[in-house]
Amino acid sequence: MKRSFAIPFFLMSRQLRSGNKWTLSLTIFLIAVAFVNLIFVSALFNGIITGSNEQIVRTITGDVFLTPPDGQETFTNAATLVDKVNTKSGVAAASSEMAVPGNLRYGNVKGSWTILAVKPSDQARVTNLCDSIERGTCLTDDDADGILLGRQLAGGAGVEMDSFSLHGVEVGAKIDLLIGANVVKTFTIRGIVNSKFMDADQRAFITKTGLASFQPTLADQATMVIIRAAEGVSAEQLQETLVNADLSATAHLWEDAAGLMKSVTGSFTSINVLLSTVAVLIAAITIFIVIYIDIINKRQQIGILRAIGVSPHAIRAQYVLQSALYAVAGVLLGLGLFYAIVVPYFQAHPFVLPIGDMTMLADPADFSIRIGSIIAVAIGSGLVPAFFVTRMKLLKAIWGSK
Amino acid sequence: MPRQPIISVQKITKTYHLSDVRVPALRGVTVDIQEKDFLIITGRNGSGKSTLLRQIGLLDRPDEGRITLLGNEVTSLKEGPRSRLRLKHIGYIFQEYALIAELTALENVMLPALMRESGKVVRPKAKTLLEKVGLGKKLKNLPRQLSGGEQQKVAIARALINYPQVIFADEPTANLDTVAAKDVLELFRQLNNEGHTVVMISHEPEEQKYANRIVTLSDGKIV
Numbered sequence: 001m002k003r004s005f006a007i008p009f010f011l012m013s014r015q016l017r018s019g020n021k022w023t024l025s026l027t028i029f030l031i032a033v034a035f036v037n038l039i040f041v042s043a044l045f046n047g048i049i050t051g052s053n054e055q056i057v058r059t060i061t062g063d064v065f066l067t068p069p070d071g072q073e074t075f076t077n078a079a080t081l082v083d084k085v086n087t088k089s090g091v092a093a094a095s096s097e098m099a100v101p102g103n104l105r106y107g108n109v110k111g112s113w114t115i116l117a118v119k120p121s122d123q124a125r126v127t128n129l130c131d132s133i134e135r136g137t138c139l140t141d142d143d144a145d146g147i148l149l150g151r152q153l154a155g156g157a158g159v160e161m162d163s164f165s166l167h168g169v170e171v172g173a174k175i176d177l178l179i180g181a182n183v184v185k186t187f188t189i190r191g192i193v194n195s196k197f198m199d200a201d202q203r204a205f206i207t208k209t210g211l212a213s214f215q216p217t218l219a220d221q222a223t224m225v226i227i228r229a230a231e232g233v234s235a236e237q238l239q240e241t242l243v244n245a246d247l248s249a250t251a252h253l254w255e256d257a258a259g260l261m262k263s264v265t266g267s268f269t270s271i272n273v274l275l276s277t278v279a280v281l282i283a284a285i286t287i288f289i290v291i292y293i294d295i296i297n298k299r300q301q302i303g304i305l306r307a308i309g310v311s312p313h314a315i316r317a318q319y320v321l322q323s324a325l326y327a328v329a330g331v332l333l334g335l336g337l338f339y340a341i342v343v344p345y346f347q348a349h350p351f352v353l354p355i356g357d358m359t360m361l362a363d364p365a366d367f368s369i370r371i372g373s374i375i376a377v378a379i380g381s382g383l384v385p386a387f388f389v390t391r392m393k394l395l396k397a398i399w400g401s402k
Numbered sequence: 403m404p405r406q407p408i409i410s411v412q413k414i415t416k417t418y419h420l421s422d423v424r425v426p427a428l429r430g431v432t433v434d435i436q437e438k439d440f441l442i443i444t445g446r447n448g449s450g451k452s453t454l455l456r457q458i459g460l461l462d463r464p465d466e467g468r469i470t471l472l473g474n475e476v477t478s479l480k481e482g483p484r485s486r487l488r489l490k491h492i493g494y495i496f497q498e499y500a501l502i503a504e505l506t507a508l509e510n511v512m513l514p515a516l517m518r519e520s521g522k523v524v525r526p527k528a529k530t531l532l533e534k535v536g537l538g539k540k541l542k543n544l545p546r547q548l549s550g551g552e553q554q555k556v557a558i559a560r561a562l563i564n565y566p567q568v569i570f571a572d573e574p575t576a577n578l579d580t581v582a583a584k585d586v587l588e589l590f591r592q593l594n595n596e597g598h599t600v601v602m603i604s605h606e607p608e609e610q611k612y613a614n615r616i617v618t619l620s621d622g623k624i625v
Binding site for chain 1: 456461462481482485486488489490492494496500501502503504505509513514516517520521544560561564
């Protein structure tokens with residue numbers, strides 16, 4: 001039995017040494033391309049799904065957010081609540097937001113957008129909006145007259161939703177906040193934020209100090225508290241901590257606010273599964289054909305091996321080993337091509353989507369499954385034809401007839 | 403004391419089916435081959451010589467009849483045991499050499515023995531055999547780098563590597579020039595003198611002097 005394993009290694013090494021190098025290279029290249037095709041779709045959708053989820057977390061909700069308990073519209077002591085939340089384990093930062101009931105007007109353009117009163121220093125610790133300032137600056141905590149606008153709200157040339165915006169308002173311009181028909185305050189635009197996530201960029205931010213200047217009773221109120229989890233703490237763990245923390249609040253996972261994006265990413269997941277299945281089939285058929293043809297071309301050689309007494313088991317083992325080797329080489333080459341060419345290219349030229357600039361993201365577990373499936377397909381592709389050729393009548397294998 | 407037959411062939415028949423046409427190749431052939439025989443099977447083209455050799459060389463199975471090799475009834479044996487018998491007791495030499503193109507002369511000879519022994523043990527044996535057939539300086543040549551006669555000598559060395567009791571040779575000199583053919587036949591005579599049973603197909607009358615027995619086939623029957 002031990003010796004019958006020596007023959008496959010012996011034959012495989014000699015065939016690789018003396019076989020046609022071009023054929024070998026093309027076979028491995030073909031497997032590599034099939035593998036890149038298989039992981040490209042997965043990495044792309046994984047990048048889009050993960051990227052869009054991160055956009056929601058880092059621009060809107062944090063990992064977990066609190067809303068007032070049922071029957072209550074706002075938190076009444078927002079600063080105290082934020083301080084309390086900050087003491088809980090697993091919390092990196094918390095920030096309260098108060099939705100301001102009002103409209104914005106710039107010149108003749110007037111509209112209703114989400115206006116949030118925040119403490120900018122807290123907000124900067126939970127979201128990355130201040131890192132995404134396109135023009136101007138972020139707000140400071142004591143800026144009572146400043147307002148920060150999202151790019152989609154500010155509008156202008158090249159802005160996707162310009163029709164529903166202030167049509168190109170610039171930093172330094174004055175815009176009015178109206179409640180009902182009355183102007184309650186005029187703000188100066190300090191900055192325009194471009195997170196590249198349309199939902200996030202359709203909002204305006206003022207400071208709590210600003211809100212206090214015209215609605216002092218609302219200044220320490222909040223409609224939502226957004227919370228960032230500490231390093232190594234999952235959103236689910238944080239949610240559990242907050243649920244058990246007696247905060248008189250409802251703790252939600254970021255996913256609960258994902259809304260439309262949740263169904264979009266759900267669709268992406270389904271498309272990913274569908275395309276991956278097709279890609280696995282294409283890879284499987286391609287690899288099967290390549291290896292099948294290789295083995296069928298060696299039918300006479302297999303017949304000779306059988307005629308001189310080499311066991312069918314040893315012959316099959318040779319082709320299984322050889323196919324596995326082709327697959328491993330193809331996978332390594334594919335990974336090389338993917339990380340050396342495809343990933344850098346799409347990092348330099350990301351896909352621009354309404355949810356942000358998306359690039360590819362490898363999921364090691366998913367990649368492992370795909371690598372395993374390629375190798376399994378290759379082994380099957382080697383085993384099946386080798387099995388049939390070793391079961392074929394010996395003379396037919398050697399001479400193709402009789 | 404009469405010698406025991408090493409191979410006993412009893413009333414074997416074989417018919418090939420070419421499309422709808424039945425071509426009987428062997429029609430009840432019976433023959434005993436004794437140990438240390440040098441037997442030549444002769445006859446016209448299509449007389450059934452190669453078919454008979456393939457049946458007793460375990461490359462094919464007869465439709466009817468029985469073959470006993472070294473006391474084993476082999477016609478009904480499964481492929482695994484037949485493969486082991488071929489490996490251990492039979493050396494088969496094809497008319498077209500049937501060498502593995504990717505292997506050197508030395509590796510071709512080593513191959514059958516690697517099923518039983520390590521490369522370390524087999525290599526010197528294979529080297530000695532190739533030296534014996536006069537190819538000691540062409541160990542690393544691939545088959546395509548050898549002449550027809552040299553390739554046939556490699557095939558002979560390969561057939562001998564497991565020191566088989568029986569050597570079957572299907573027209574081993576058919577593709578060789580006169581000098582190479584004589585070399586090969588002398589080699590068979592030497593092997594026969596060393597104790598190997600040799601069963602060879604030939605239709606060259608001058609080759610019959612090497613045999614101690616001649617079996618002539620005509621229309622699938624021994625005449």
